[in-house]
Amino acid sequence: MDAAYKSAYRRIVVVGGGAAGWMAATALATALPGSAVELVESEEIGIIGVGEATFPSIRAFHKILGIDEAEFLRATNGTYKLGIEFCDWRVRGERYFHTFGDFGALAGPQSLWGQHRRLGDAAPGALGEQCLPSVMASQGRFQVPPEQGQFFNYAYHFDAVLYAGFLRTMALRKGVRRTEGRIVDVARRADGGVGQLRLADGRVVEGDLFIDCSGFASLLLGRTLEEPFVDFSHWLPVDRAWACPAERSGTALAPYTRATALEGGWAWRIPLSNRTGHGHVFASRHIDEERALSQLLAQMDAPALAEPRLLRFATGHRARFWVRNVVALGLSSGFLEPLESTSIFLVQSGLGRLIEALLPGTAPDARTLADYNSGMVRQFERVRDFIILHYRLTARRDSALWRTMATMELPDTLAFKIHAWRQTGALHQYGDEGFDATSWLAIHAGMGHWPEHADPALREVAPEAALLGLRQRREGIAAAVAAMPTHDDYLRAVLAQRA
Ligand SMILES: Cc1cc2nc3c(=O)[nH]c(=O)nc-3n(C[C@H](O)[C@H](O)[C@H](O)COP(=O)(O)OP(=O)(O)OC[C@H]3O[C@@H](n4cnc5c(N)ncnc54)[C@H](O)[C@@H]3O)c2cc1C
Numbered sequence: 067m068d069a070a071y072k073s074a075y076r077r078i079v080v081v082g083g084g085a086a087g088w089m090a091a092t093a094l095a096t097a098l099p100g101s102a103v104e105l106v107e108s109e110e111i112g113i114i115g116v117g118e119a120t121f122p123s124i125r126a127f128h129k130i131l132g133i134d135e136a137e138f139l140r141a142t143n144g145t146y147k148l149g150i151e152f153c154d155w156r157v158r159g160e161r162y163f164h165t166f167g168d169f170g171a172l173a174g175p176q177s178l179w180g181q182h183r184r185l186g187d188a189a190p191g192a193l194g195e196q197c198l199p200s201v202m203a204s205q206g207r208f209q210v211p212p213e214q215g216q217f218f219n220y221a222y223h224f225d226a227v228l229y230a231g232f233l234r235t236m237a238l239r240k241g242v243r244r245t246e247g248r249i250v251d252v253a254r255r256a257d258g259g260v261g262q263l264r265l266a267d268g269r270v271v272e273g274d275l276f277i278d279c280s281g282f283a284s285l286l287l288g289r290t291l292e293e294p295f296v297d298f299s300h301w302l303p304v305d306r307a308w309a310c311p312a313e314r315s316g317t318a319l320a321p322y323t324r325a326t327a328l329e330g331g332w333a334w335r336i337p338l339s340n341r342t343g344h345g346h347v348f349a350s351r352h353i354d355e356e357r358a359l360s361q362l363l364a365q366m367d368a369p370a371l372a373e374p375r376l377l378r379f380a381t382g383h384r385a386r387f388w389v390r391n392v393v394a395l396g397l398s399s400g401f402l403e404p405l406e407s408t409s410i411f412l413v414q415s416g417l418g419r420l421i422e423a424l425l426p427g428t429a430p431d432a433r434t435l436a437d438y439n440s441g442m443v444r445q446f447e448r449v450r451d452f453i454i455l456h457y458r459l460t461a462r463r464d465s466a467l468w469r470t471m472a473t474m475e476l477p478d479t480l481a482f483k484i485h486a487w488r489q490t491g492a493l494h495q496y497g498d499e500g501f502d503a504t505s506w507l508a509i510h511a512g513m514g515h516w517p518e519h520a521d522p523a524l525r526e527v528a529p530e531a532a533l534l535g536l537r538q539r540r541e542g543i544a545a546a547v548a549a550m551p552t553h554d555d556y557l558r559a560v561l562a563q564r565a
Pocket residue numbers: 081082083084085086087106107108109111112113114115116117118119120226247248249250279280281282283285307309345347377379395396397398404407408409410411
């Protein structure tokens with residue numbers, strides 16, 4: 067490790083021991099062995115303990131850290147996640163899947179969705195039957211795809227408290243030092259950065275670089291450096307959630323999250339191997355807390371294991387994520403409502419960018435910080451737009467939330483994408499997208515939102531050839547899925563593997 071790097075950030079202090087803090091500590095200790103990493107957490111304050119559904123990028127993160135899948139699933143009561151089933155989003159009674167799969171060619175004469183639509187009633191089955199993981203999800207089947215020629219992507223569900231503990235054990239093995247205590251004061255350096263943390267018992271923790279993972283408290287970036295919050299609540303009005311774990315229901319273990327649209331928000335259902343996570347995310351300006359709670363309880367299909375917990379949050383992010391010697395990750399940097407399970411993905415994205423900035427061994431300059439900040443802002447905005455799309459395309463007008471979401475003014479970036487899709491069928495992608503064009507297609511298709519004109523290039527393929535192609539793909543997928551084990555059976559076999 068070169069001298070300039072060491073003198074810049076010899077001591078890295080992570081504030082907070084939730085998922086974000088332990089992810090940061092583990093990754094930094096792995097990537098920067100020349101630095102001492104210390105994590106300060108308060109048992110008295112605890113962690114938020116929700117956040118049970120993830121995005122496929124978590125697997126790349128685990129691979130870098132050398133995490134064994136079976137060991138991780140055992141330690142966290144984890145299950146596999148192929149995507150999300152959206153119920154009642156366009157109209158009540160309808161459902162669709164957004165899985166991390168492939169819909170073949172997305173444009174031009176071979177466009178799979180284009181040919182499927184062109185054939186109309188003659189098309190074999192529903193469009194979703196052309197997507198392997200969507201069919202797997204609908205039949206409750208799962209098997210890890212072969213490493214070579216990945217046919218689909220997948221993620222996990224897990225117990226958020228156990229996950230933080232699992233990473234903690236790993237981080238401590240990698241040499242991270244853990245300090246338990248409540249931070250009561252933060253001392254600034256002459257240049258305005260953070261110099262020291264003072265704990266309630268008088269101990270002092272010093273560092274060169276501080277990673278603020280203090281959750282919604284945003285102790286360093288928000289409270290100490292007073293970085294303003296960029297509020298997205300006019301686009302994403304949900305601001306509360308009731309969360310409640312329940313016993314595992316008698317039904318088969320679904321390899322997907324369910325998100326059911328309700329009167330003033332939506333309810334999640336996340337299957338873990340030992341229990342089911344339930345929650346209702348809602349907009350307090352459209353529904354009161356008691357009514358939201360009763361709607362959550364009505365969604366639950368097994369007895370509760372604890373009292374429902376109310377969480378309050380704001381949707382948005384800090385204007386900058388890295389200021390002087392403070393970088394915020396996780397809830398302290400911002401939060402987008404959990405509809406697409408993107409918070410842990412955003413932690414990972416920030417961590418990847420941070421490590422890239424620190425690795426050259428020289429102290430990052432103003433340009434590095436500016437690039438980091440603009441990249442993270444874009445990343446949040448892209449995910450924000452994707453989430454808004456789910457609401458925007460609704461045909462529901464049965465409550466104030468849905469009427470507002472269907473007619474509100476959109477961010478320019480999203481308005482352009484919707485316009486491009488409607489006019490030409492183009493799935494426009496900007497830089498720093500979290501979700502690829504296939505994911506955007508899954509939402510448009512699921513919500514029955516189609517371009518106004520068919521691409522003339524589709525006519526280059528004879529209808530019989532298009533029909534044959536779709537039939538063969540559908541049959542191939544159906545046969546492959548029929549040969550797969552159920553999610554329950556597959557998971558049981560994985561959990562039984564010896565470490
Ligand atoms: C309703 C809801 C649903 C969610 N669902 C998902 C999901 O499905 N998927 C997903 O990816 N994410 C989800 N999230 C987000 C997810 O919960 C978080 O991103 C994740 O848990 C990381 O949290 P964190 O580590 O940033 O904060 P926390 O878990 O809150 O950790 C904060 C840490 O800071 C410490 N701390 C705070 N103040 C002090 C102090 N003064 N002194 C010492 N220590 C201090 C605390 O003790 C704690 O250790 C959801 C969030 C909410 C609100």
